[in-house]
Amino acid sequence: MTREEYLQLRNDGNGAMIVYNYYVEKFDREKHKPFLSFNELFMYLNMWTFHKPEIAVAIHDLSQSIINKLDNRFSVRHLMDKEGHYIKSV
Numbered sequence: 001m002t003r004e005e006y007l008q009l010r011n012d013g014n015g016a017m018i019v020y021n022y023y024v025e026k027f028d029r030e031k032h033k034p035f036l037s038f039n040e041l042f043m044y045l046n047m048w049t050f051h052k053p054e055i056a057v058a059i060h061d062l063s064q065s066i067i068n069k070l071d072n073r074f075s076v077r078h079l080m081d082k083e084g085h086y087i088k089s090v
Helices: 003-012 015-026 038-051 054-073
Strands: 078-080 086-089
Touching (some): 003 086, 015 038, 015 054
């Protein structure tokens, strides 16, 4: 994923696609099987959290961790208004 693609997804609030693109980027066909489609990955994550509700918090933390890593990788800065409300990422 390029910086421009990431910023577009981030500014659109598409966290699910950010997580999926990170999964695709980190997927190692030698170590991991099977490769999951977008729907399969999130269906699996939803099933996992349904059986263990405490994991839902961990998945939110995981997605936030991925976003933080990508913000750092792409040197993303966040624009805020004078009241401190988020405007967009650049």
